[in-house]
Amino acid sequence: MSSAPRAEVPGTKWWQPRTWSLRRRLVLTQVALLAVVCVSIGVATEFALQRFLMNQLDDQVMEAGRRSAAIFELPPPPLMFPPPLGPDGRPMNPPPGRHHILFDPERGPGPGFLNAPGQAARTVGAVVAPGRPIDAGVITSDGDRVFVSTAAADQLAQVPPDHTPRTIDVDGLGRYRVIGLHPRHGGPQTIVTGLPTAVVDDTLLWVLGMFAVLAVVALIVATLGGILIIRRQLAPLSRVSAAARAVADLELDRGEVRLPTPIVKVDPASAHTEVGQLGTSLNRMLDRIANALSARHASETRVRQFVADASHELRTPLAAIRGYTELAQRKRDDLPVDVAHAMNRVESETARMTQLVEDMLLLARLDAGRPLERESVDLSRLVVDTVSDAHVAGPQHQWSLELPDDPVVVDGDEARLHQVLANLLANARTHTPPGTSVTVTLEPDHDGSVALTVADDGPGIPESLQPEVFERFARGDSSRSRREGSTGLGLAIVAAVVKAHGGTIGVRSAPGATAFTVRLPGVAPSQATHRSDQSDTKLPSQR
Known part of the structure; x- marks a missing residue:
């Protein structure tokens, strides 16, 4: 029985929701739903407000159109002058038999009804004969009357007299809501009157901006609140996950x-x-x-x-x-x-x-x-001695050493470490044919550990047997058959001794290349005891 390795956690990718955490999914789902609700409310409000304001504007356009058509039919008054002002600045009553009117239809360009009382600023008006404009003008924002462009007059001339308000883009003036009417007592002319939609457009734009600001504020508040609430609600799940990791x-x-x-x-x-x-x-x-x-x-x-x-x-x-x-x-x-x-x-x-x-x-x-014995062990000397013994036991194999210039020292049980290397060499000698090259490499690693590798160019270990190679009484196939009294416990003892020293062992094998690598914790240089001077054995030449 062995514990399963921890699964690798892939990096979170924003374009792959399946990689998101549950907390993130809940928060984003909540924010997305709130955003949909805000957009729906905003669209519905804008649509309803636009209909309401347009209906109001249509009522104003129809009233202005009827007023313009009525004024257009009035005959010219017998006397038109502004009322005289009294000493107090107020208009005086006209003399008996005389009367005055409050506007002069002949003053300024454009149709005369534009100068009538009650006409709003920026009102556009035109008198249209069948197929062509007769007279067209507009009231400016300061109350003056000016002619419209020829293109604008032609656009107004296209408005049919069907008593139905419609929206057109008037050249040089912008969007207008216009209506065409015939004079009440008949006539070939068409009276066109229009009011700008700028007030409606500005109101809708302001309401849209207000909704956007409120929606952004609501989404920010909902995001922060959702993070706090969901984190609090999912705290038990976090504790369950932490407990499961602790057990794992x-x-x-x-x-x-x-x-x-x-x-x-x-x-x-x-x-x-x-x-x-x-x-x-x-x-x-x-x-x-x-x-x-x-x-x-x-x-x-x-x-x-x-x-x-x-x-x-x-x-x-x-x-x-x-x-x-x-x-x-x-x-x-x-x-x-x-x-x-x-x-x-x-x-x-x-x-x-x-x-x-x-x-x-x-x-x-x-x-x-x-517990094992703990002392400073010179692995370099130990490797030389063990390989020398293996050379005597297996003279038909090719034995090689690769050692660093300085002695490699570890803290451990010398007798057991000798048994580890002896078992690995015996395994290589027993399960490979004569003439096989066996290389023992010893080198310190960058993290302070020591790596000891026994490699051979024999037939290799079948891939199906590699996970069980360190199990007790493990048996290989015919290429690594039981010979020379093998008990099937050699590699199991190697794994147990290495683990007792706080190290690890691994194997990589393919036809023509098999390597057993042992990693042991190293010893600081100040604590190393050089034993090379205590031995008369000379190191063989290194490749």
Whole structure:
């Protein structure tokens, strides 16, 4: 059983909503909904206000059109003059038999009805004969009357006398709401009157700006409020996630595991909610996992204790068997040939079984967590000695060394580290054909650790077997068949010893290139004890 590695968290991409966190999705969804509501309210308000203001403007245009048509039919008065002013500045009553009017239709350019009382500033008017304008003008913002351009007059001449207000763009004047009427008593002319839509447009624009400002303020407030509220509401989920991460970081593959119970505190009042149900389910799941891990640990403890006791008890009879076989071997000349051969086989198998018992006892001790010896170990000297032994044991292989100029020192158990390297070299010698080149490389890493690599150009390890290569009693295929008394515990012992030293081991294998890499914590240069002077062994030439 092994713990699964933590999943890599991909970077968040703003164009991929599936990579967003739940908090971000909720906040953005809330803001998006509020934005849709604000836009809908704004559009509906603008539409309703535009209809309302246009209806008001149409009423004003129709009233101005009827007034203009009525004034157009009035006959010229017999006497037209402004009323005289009295000493107090007020208009005087006209003399008997005389009267005055309040406007002069002949004053200024354009149709005379534009000079009538009640006509608003910027009112446009035209008298149109069939197909062509007769007279057209506009009241300026300061009350004067001016002619409109020829293009504007032609545009006004196109307005039909159907008593229906319509919107046109008058050349040089802007958008106008205009209406065409016939004189009330008939006639070929068409009286066109129009009022500007600028007031309506300005009002709609102002309301639109006000809505935009209010919507922005509302969205900002909603975003900040949503972040605070959603963060508070999702706090229980954050606690559940933190608890799950804490459990995931525990070493669950071996040893005794103590899970905190309950891992998530659930308020009884909120146990029926979604978050409460999630916390309760997580607690129940972890309780069952804790029980299963406890049962597994108890079973493993019993098995390890049995292996340790059995290994310890087997050492005594094995020692006796070896003693008797050695005694018998002293008189092998007096024994029959078949009996002497049998005694040789007993002695070799006893030695192999003794080694197996010692390996199992070592693994049991490492599993029990017994501390190793701690001293400064000169790995450079250790590598030279171990490779020299391997060269003697496997003269048909090509052995090479790559060592740094300065000795490499680590803190550990020298005997166990020697066993690590010896097992790796024995593994390379046993499972590769004669003539294979084996290279041992030792180098300090940039992070202060030490890397020890044993590489060969043999047939390699099948990819399907690489994940199990450090398991106990692991067997390879025919290319790495069991030979020379291999017990299947060598690499398992290597992994256990390396882990006990706080290091790691890995393997990369392909046909023609297999490398086992051991990384161990290094020792500061000031603490290193150089042992190269204590050894008479000379380093072979480095490649």
